[in-house]
Amino acid sequence: MAQIITSKEAANLINDGDVIVTGVDGLTGWPQEIVDAIEERFLREGHPKNITSIRASGGGNFTSPTAESQYLHEGMMTKSISSFVSVCPDLAKKITDNKIMGWMLPLGVFYQMYREIGRGMNGAMSKVGLGTFMDPRNDGGKLNQLTIDKGEDLVKYVPDFMGEEYLYYTLPKLNIGLMRATTADKHGNISCEKEPINIGLLSQAQAVKANGGIVICQVEKIVEVNQIHPRMVKVPGIYIDYIVVAEKPDEIMQNWIRSNKDGYNPAFTGEAIAELEEIKPMPLNDVKVMCRRAIKEFKPGYVINFGIGMPTSIPNVLNEMGQSDMVTMITETGCIGGVPALGKDFGCSWNVEALCDHGDHFSLFDGGNLDAGIFGLSEVDEKGNVNTSHLNGKIGGVGGFANISLSSKHLIFIGTFTAVGIETKIENGKVIIVKEGKFKKFIKKCDKTTFVAEESLKKGNDIVFITERCVIRRDKRGMVLEEVAPGIDIQTQILDQCEFKLIIPDGGPKLMDPELFKE
Known part of the structure; x- marks a missing residue:
């Protein structure tokens, strides 16, 4: 039966060299008070040191020094294994600077x-x-030379x-499991009614217990046995060793930007239904144009996954068009139905219809049952291969991309044609490139590859790259310039900004639909 302990007592259970697996996505699921106590103990005693941190998703919010930043004191964490590190810039820099070892593996494979x-x-x-x-x-x-060497x-x-x-794929022996839930009963059964994502807590707990380790869970409250409906139990108490009751539940983060106290959204958890008119329409800009063009690739009834970044704007545009019901919108985090949220609400969905377990959800992808995957356009080479993990000297992440891109029947990449500092505007139905980006995205060869186009084509999948100035489709001929936006000069603003030779179809590329560029 699980013991109720303090966060300080939980921190004392972590030993030097322990391998810690945490159920987290951004800051969803992050057991902040336990981690605070672990950090405080290290600063006080120098222990635990040489720990290995494992997460399927990344832990952090892209900016503030939270989550895994707290493990980055000299000698505290020496190994990081996850699918995504850019969510924690301090961690990404430590790996880039060869200060700690780092591995990046596909998100879905972690749960497997x-x-x-x-x-x-x-x-x-x-x-x-x-x-x-x-x-x-x-x-x-x-991810770095230190890891390659040692x-x-x-x-x-x-x-x-x-x-x-x-x-x-293998992992070091997991011996500590950290997780967060909403409620625990006195037998240690836990429920996650205030969590917007089901982060595979049961499979992580089972893995730790199979290795003879211990599982510690932070919760907001304790209730009597049988006060949690048995179907609401996410991890039975037989897998939980210790429960820590949060002293500051108002500070618990629902996702990257929302805390229980500030901005908590019950429409992300199924506790409430929001009027979708609350979602403000996007202004007419290059992002909106690309989203509109991507929607033209959809077919009624499609099941579509929306990746991080620019793809999260497409549900907003669909909603504005009154077409939200045309397709079933999902996220890689297991949210099915409703409208996937924008920006740092990524991973959550407004009026979500079903919350599938994160790990189980990847069986949908790996089983080939996804009609379309929408991805940000990072770096593409002449074969249509894509790099999402190492960009301009920075380590990013592969996340669920490797799983989803391998099996999607229709792959749609959206993003600007060049990167960093690009400025554009839509004026009089035309695209105007005010300032070109510092880096080219369409390059001769990707240094690191996270998507192999040829393997996808062998499966009969459709691959298209949609930018603010043109549409490129990868088919058996190669990279074909299929459409060009009004106002764009093909030679100077497309061909000269691409490191390889695009295939020009007979009769030249088509003009992108002028309606895309109107209010």
Whole structure:
């Protein structure tokens, strides 16, 4: 039966060299008071040191020194294993500067590993990541020279298993599980009614217990046994060793930007239904144009996943058009239905219809049941391969991208044609490039690859890149310049800004629909 302890007592349970797995996405699920106590203990005693931090998603909010920044004192955390690090800039810099070891693996594969470890296996086999930087024939997911020189090999290449090639993913032995929930009863059963995402807590707890470790959960309140409906229990008490009751529940973060006290949104958890008129229409700009053009790729009844960044604006535009019901909108976090939220509300959905477990949700992707995946356009080479993990000297993240891009039947990438400092405006139905970006996105060859276009084409998938000035489709011919926006000079503003030769179809590219550029 779970013991109720203080956060300070929880911190004393962490030993030097422990491998800590945390259920987190941004700041959703982050057990802040436990981590505060762990950090305070290290600053006071110098322990725990040499810890390894494992997360399927990234922990942080892109700006403030929270979440894993608190582990970055000299000697405290020496290894980081996740699918996403740019959400915590301090961590990304430590890895870039070769100060700590870092591995990046596909988000969905983490949950598959948790499940396999939980049933006594060592890891999980997957086709996700083949040919990318996570393939051990390339970097094996290792993010810096320190990891290449001293880090263990977490990924193995399996050239022939029943006639097919795979990658076999493993993790160090998980012995500490940290998680956050809303309510616990006196037997340790926990529920997550105020969490906007189901972050695979059960599979993580099972993996830790299979390794003989301990699971610690922070909650807002304790209730009597049977006061939590049994169907609401996310992790049964038999998997929970210790419960910490938060002393400052108002400061608990619902997501990256909303706390219980400031901005908590019950429409993200199913506790309330919001009037979608609350979502303000976007102004007419390059982002809105790209979103409108992406919507033209949709077919009624599509199940569509919206990635981080610019794709999160598409649901807003669909809602403004009165077309929200044309497709089923989902997010990689397990939100199904409703309208995916913008910006740093990413991962949550307004009026969500179903909250699938994060790990279970990836079976939808890996099973090939996603009609379309919408992704930000980061860096693309002449073969249509995409790099999302290492951009302009900075480490970003692969997140769920590797899983989703491999199996989506229709891949739609949206983003500006160049990066960093680009300025555009829509005027009189035309696109005007006020200032060109510092970096080209369409380059000769990606240094790191997170999406292999040829493998996707073999499956019969459709691949299109939508920018503010043109549309490029990758087909069996190569990278084809299919459409050009009004006001754009093909030679100076497209061909000269691309490091490889685009294929020009017979008769030249079409003009993008002029209606896209009107109020």
